[in-house]
């Protein structure tokens with residue numbers, strides 16, 4: 365996997381510069397003038413500067429992990445959020461001018477395709493986030509396949525130019541799974557390298573498909589993360605070589621290292 369771009373020591377207080385809705389998702393933007401440029405696939409630990417723990421109505425205490433969606437010229441970072449619980453709900457409330465604690469960039473991101481292989485990016489739901497910045501880096505040669513549950517979520521596809529879409533309910537694009545599109549694409553181009561991020565069942569399907577076809581794949585995984593920098597061992601996942609801490613050894617792992625994605 366790629367070498368890490370190292371975060372400066374300690375978290376930084378930055379300001380939200382923009383908040384916008386994209387279909388069922390929220391995109392938060394913030395200027396990070398003191399941070400290094402992240403590698404695609406790296407992540408940040410985020411926490412609201414205010415109302416983040418300390419009272420009965422303020423349940424989140426630990427920061428939450430978010431892949432960087434995009435880095436704009438000038439250093440503004442975008443993050444894609446899906447409101448699934450108290451931390452994401454609070455972050456989705458933030459508006460321009462609000463304070464945001466940010467730690468990162470963290471972890472290891474995607475490595476370039478091996479042996480001139482053509483990159484195929486496969487994303488599911490909010491897992492499209494690290495694929496946007498990776499597609500920016502790879503350019504127009506990359507094939508991008510995205511899967512969503514319905515039309516409001518599929519609006520997220522607008523974040524990656526030229527993406528082909530599948531929806532579970534058939535509201536947009538292919539009626540079915542993004543792995544259907546991937547399987548067809550691998551028939552067309554068996555000499556590809558696959559980059560995937562999404563829910564565990566999708567990643568397991570991608571892993572199994574690529575293993576069956578002998579196609580290399582890099583998977584951006586998730587696990588619960590309390591610190592994000594290797595101290596708590598809360599994020600360990602099993603690999604063929606033993607347990608690894610996803611926050612420092614991942615979140616991108618080579619699919620060949622995994623028996624299965626659980």
Ligand SMILES: Cc1cc2nc3c(=O)[nH]c(=O)nc-3n(C[C@H](O)[C@H](O)[C@H](O)COP(=O)(O)OP(=O)(O)OC[C@H]3O[C@@H](n4cnc5c(N)ncnc54)[C@H](O)[C@@H]3O)c2cc1C
Nearest residue numbers: 428429430431444445446448449450451452493586587615
């Ligand atoms: C490396 C990494 C990158 C991530 N990137 C993004 C991103 O770009 N956008 C985004 O919206 N989310 C991302 N996540 C997930 C995000 O960190 C969780 O959604 C968030 O922690 C949920 O916090 P919460 O307080 O809102 O909900 P919680 O109360 O913590 O959880 C709500 C629900 O989500 C489940 N959940 C919580 N955390 C995770 C997790 N890490 N993986 C799977 N299920 C979880 C819980 O089991 C529960 O069902 C990422 C996670 C990791 C580890």
Ligand code: FES
Nearest residue numbers: 592594596597611
């Ligand atoms: S999140 Fe603490 S060790 Fe990985």
